[in-house]
Amino acid sequence: MMRYSFFIGCQIPSRVPQYETAARAVLKNFGVELADIRQFNCCGYPMRNVDKKAFLLSSVKNLALSENQGLDMLVLCNCCFGALKNAEHIMAEKGPLQDEVLGKIREMGLNYQGKTRIRHYLSVLYHDTGIAAIKKQVHKTYKELNIAVQYGCHALRPSSVTQFDDPVAPSLFDELVAATGAKSVDWTNKLECCGAPLMGTNDALSADLFSRKREAAIKAEADFFCTSCPYCQIQFDTVQQMLVEDSAGQKALPSILFPQLLGLSMNIDPQTLGLGANKLDISKIESYLSKDKE
Amino acid sequence: MLAVIFSAKIVRLLQAFVLDVLLQRKILKESVLRWAMHMLIFWGFILLLFMHALGRIVTDALFSNYEPTLNPYFFLRDLFGLMVLAGVVVAVIRRFFLKIPRLMTSSMDKYAIGILAVIILSGFLLSGVKITSKTEFSDMAEEYAGWLSQEELRALESYWVSDQGLVSSDVTRPFAADVLDQGKQAHESYCAYCHAPAKSAFASYSTGKILSPAAGAMDRAGFVGILWYIHFLSCFIGLAYLPFSKMLHIFSTPITIMANAVMDEKKSKPENVATRQIIELDACTHCCTCSLYCSAMMGYEARQNTYILPSEKIAPLKALAAGRDLNEAETRAIVEGIYLCTNCDRCTVVCPSGINLRQLWLNARERLLQQGPAEPLVLSQLSFVRGLNRKKTPADIYPLPLEKADNAVSAKYRPLLDPDRSIDLTPPAGGQQPTSGFENTFSYCFGCQNCSTVCPVVGNYEDPQEQLGLLPHQIMCSLGLGLTETAMGAKMIWDCLTCYQCQEHCPQNVNVTDILYELKYMAVAGVDEGRQNHDQAGGLR
Numbered sequence: 001m002m003r004y005s006f007f008i009g010c011q012i013p014s015r016v017p018q019y020e021t022a023a024r025a026v027l028k029n030f031g032v033e034l035a036d037i038r039q040f041n042c043c044g045y046p047m048r049n050v051d052k053k054a055f056l057l058s059s060v061k062n063l064a065l066s067e068n069q070g071l072d073m074l075v076l077c078n079c080c081f082g083a084l085k086n087a088e089h090i091m092a093e094k095g096p097l098q099d100e101v102l103g104k105i106r107e108m109g110l111n112y113q114g115k116t117r118i119r120h121y122l123s124v125l126y127h128d129t130g131i132a133a134i135k136k137q138v139h140k141t142y143k144e145l146n147i148a149v150q151y152g153c154h155a156l157r158p159s160s161v162t163q164f165d166d167p168v169a170p171s172l173f174d175e176l177v178a179a180t181g182a183k184s185v186d187w188t189n190k191l192e193c194c195g196a197p198l199m200g201t202n203d204a205l206s207a208d209l210f211s212r213k214r215e216a217a218i219k220a221e222a223d224f225f226c227t228s229c230p231y232c233q234i235q236f237d238t239v240q241q242m243l244v245e246d247s248a249g250q251k252a253l254p255s256i257l258f259p260q261l262l263g264l265s266m267n268i269d270p271q272t273l274g275l276g277a278n279k280l281d282i283s284k285i286e287s288y289l290s291k292d293k294e
Numbered sequence: 295m296l297a298v299i300f301s302a303k304i305v306r307l308l309q310a311f312v313l314d315v316l317l318q319r320k321i322l323k324e325s326v327l328r329w330a331m332h333m334l335i336f337w338g339f340i341l342l343l344f345m346h347a348l349g350r351i352v353t354d355a356l357f358s359n360y361e362p363t364l365n366p367y368f369f370l371r372d373l374f375g376l377m378v379l380a381g382v383v384v385a386v387i388r389r390f391f392l393k394i395p396r397l398m399t400s401s402m403d404k405y406a407i408g409i410l411a412v413i414i415l416s417g418f419l420l421s422g423v424k425i426t427s428k429t430e431f432s433d434m435a436e437e438y439a440g441w442l443s444q445e446e447l448r449a450l451e452s453y454w455v456s457d458q459g460l461v462s463s464d465v466t467r468p469f470a471a472d473v474l475d476q477g478k479q480a481h482e483s484y485c486a487y488c489h490a491p492a493k494s495a496f497a498s499y500s501t502g503k504i505l506s507p508a509a510g511a512m513d514r515a516g517f518v519g520i521l522w523y524i525h526f527l528s529c530f531i532g533l534a535y536l537p538f539s540k541m542l543h544i545f546s547t548p549i550t551i552m553a554n555a556v557m558d559e560k561k562s563k564p565e566n567v568a569t570r571q572i573i574e575l576d577a578c579t580h581c582c583t584c585s586l587y588c589s590a591m592m593g594y595e596a597r598q599n600t601y602i603l604p605s606e607k608i609a610p611l612k613a614l615a616a617g618r619d620l621n622e623a624e625t626r627a628i629v630e631g632i633y634l635c636t637n638c639d640r641c642t643v644v645c646p647s648g649i650n651l652r653q654l655w656l657n658a659r660e661r662l663l664q665q666g667p668a669e670p671l672v673l674s675q676l677s678f679v680r681g682l683n684r685k686k687t688p689a690d691i692y693p694l695p696l697e698k699a700d701n702a703v704s705a706k707y708r709p710l711l712d713p714d715r716s717i718d719l720t721p722p723a724g725g726q727q728p729t730s731g732f733e734n735t736f737s738y739c740f741g742c743q744n745c746s747t748v749c750p751v752v753g754n755y756e757d758p759q760e761q762l763g764l765l766p767h768q769i770m771c772s773l774g775l776g777l778t779e780t781a782m783g784a785k786m787i788w789d790c791l792t793c794y795q796c797q798e799h800c801p802q803n804v805n806v807t808d809i810l811y812e813l814k815y816m817a818v819a820g821v822d823e824g825r826q827n828h829d830q831a832g833g834l835r
Binding site for chain 1: 591595596637638639643671674675681682685751789794795798807811
């Protein structure tokens with residue numbers, strides 16, 4: 001039995017709750033047990049631009065909480081994953097800021113030694129569960145469904161820190177999508193940023209970066225984006241909806257969260273997967289599903 | 295309102311009333327100790343109010359045989375009082391001894407605990423002293439048994455001293471059995487029909503017993519009257535000050551809980567939402583549950599600005615709502631406090647008073663950003679949610695806080711980017727080079743421009759240098775030349791996506807993205823330093 005502390009961060013509970021419910025439902029089928037630690041706080045990512053201490057303190061406190069329970073951490077959000085990984089990397093070196101952070105953590109009655117392994121949701125599925133076990137649970141496969149996977153920056157890079165996959169030619173996400181029978185299409189801009197980090201600080205640039213991605217995905221004849229990060233998902237779903245509303249004649253390319261895509265093929269009911277919670281309608285996805293395997 | 299009562303919503307309303315108001319299940323979910331504390335105070339006080347303070351009005355109307363000195367009322371008064379007292383003791387322990395992190399105690403919390411303690415303790419002391427008081431006994435004996443003979447009265451007094459806690463120097467122990475018997479008979483004939491045994495008011499009786507060595511002196515000094523005044527005055531002070539204290543939550547919190555149970559933000563009239571929000575400010579009991587679970591709590595630990603904690607934001611927001619002006623330092627602190635929020639909504643989920651804190655922050659935030667000083671935090675990813683909600687702000691004023699922040703952070707470095715400016719390349723004394731925590735990897739840069747080539751931000755523009763000031767490789771080059779401030783003025787550092795493409799593709803292992811982070815820290819630190827100098831120069835009121 002695999003057991004992890006479950007780190008969902010801030011965006012998922014408030015804006016993408018379907019990611020959590022879908023991920024939980026899928027993991028349950030693979031016997032992954034999740035421990036909820038209520039004292040978890042922000043990973044520090046949104047403060048990282050302006051306050052290194054606040055970023056490190058936030059990340060390290062979460063890691064220490066998980067470590068003190070002897071649990072590795074399962075993270076759903078790429079940005080949380082990246083922040084935690086970067087914090088771990090920074091803390092591995094000595095310095096006055098590191099000492100200050102450790103001091104504060106100790107004041108809270110916690111201890112940080114860097115023992116907790118930080119795992120991304122997709123990595124756990126790929127490495128721990130394995131493609132073969134996933135295929136066994138796939139009861140219906142997708143036929144003629146083209147998916148544009150969005151790896152997301154903060155999982156992939158810097159690869160020496162995140163150690164997620166090959167940063168130039170990653171395949172983990174593509175293989176996971178292929179396990180459901182869907183085709184992961186090749187598209188330019190596949191490894192580029194979704195634009196979310198500049199949302200709110202440079203909206204025009206953020207929108208431009210997203211629009212390029214959409215054009216590339218449509219050109220590659222993708223039917224859906226597929227994401228594994230709430231920021232990417234909000235950008236592809238909520239923000240895309242805003243952009244489509246603003247400019248007449250634009251075609252939306254809806255985005256599905258990976259556990260939603262996988263969950264449907266595993267016969268988990270659409271309600272649990274929160275298909276209806278997406279802003280752009282993704283109900284069409286069910287029409288690509290084949291009949292139950294014999 | 296009527297529409298709610300005559301609809302299916304009445305079920306939700308009743309459910310909220312029973313589970314969240316009467317049984318306070320949200321507090322139970324947080325901590326059993328806290329729930330026990332609040333239930334003891336809440337139920338103890340409510341029952342005391344109706345049965346004891348308003349006994350003649352409420353209890354009399356419900357129970358025909360009501361008499362405050364008869365059981366069960368005599369016993370229950372003490373029980374309810376003891377419940378409140380136990381709750382107050384737990385509150386004191388929680389606030390002052392348990393050292394719960396981020397449980398802030400304000401003067402308002404101390405007042406609330408203090409006034410409850412004074413009301414209850416003076417009550418117990420009053421009834422304890424009354425039990426021992428000879429004067430009280432004599433008055434009662436005269437009124438209800440005035441026709442008894444001297445001998446019978448002495449027998450009654452002996453019986454009261456022996457059995458009812460009275461302290462009297464007129465009769466002396468040991469009492470003969472027949473005297474006590476006679477006294478008991480007199481008691482049963484004239485007293486017992488409307489006076490239960492003093493022992494049934496167990497707490498008051500014990501208080502009387504403890505005080506009995508001093509009872510004679512206290513009686514002569516008129517302590518019954520003094521304590522009566524203290525008890526009544528503290529009750530009336532509590533009542534009169536209630537609207538200005540956190541005790542107002544007795545009314546505002548149930549209203550908030552029930553309103554939020556049935557109100558739909560999207561369908562409700564804006565003026566109704568505004569009214570509810572004003573009530574919500576008073577519904578906060580400063581229990582600090584929100585701050586215990588605040589996602590941004592480490593931001594508070596790092597910056598030590600208490601306004602970052604949600605529970606501490608209510609007071610300044612209340613002041614602003616009342617039209618009071620905050621001074622410069624407070625304004626700056628509340629702007630930072632309200633912006634250092636990850637919008638995770640956890641405060642709203644855990645608030646036992648059911649306050650829609652999320653909405654409160656959203657509404658206050660934009661106003662404070664527009665009117666307040668420049669806030670460098672708006673240049674961080676904390677702005678994500680502001681971006682999502684941008685349509686709620688008029689398009690012409692939406693960019694202003696961003697421009698203000700950019701100006702505060704970068705304005706003084708911008709002239710350095712002028713291409714016609716001559717560059718002084720003599721190394722500065724002491725070194726302008728970034729040092730603390732700064733990876734010096736930029737010195738490996740050999741100018742291949744890979745970083746700028748793969749940067750999606752650079753790639754987005756026809757004229758990237760005009761838009762971004764300096765491109766990533768130029769920033770690395772500037773740093774190599776010791777032109778750190780020039781690099782800090784480049785818009786590129788704030789338009790960086792932190793996607794790490796540059797760093798990943800650098801053949802020289804320059805940590806380009808991490809260096810951009812450090813430049814941002816230095817630029818923001820410049821704002822803080824500027825403000826400190828300004829404050830020291832007497833810029834603060």
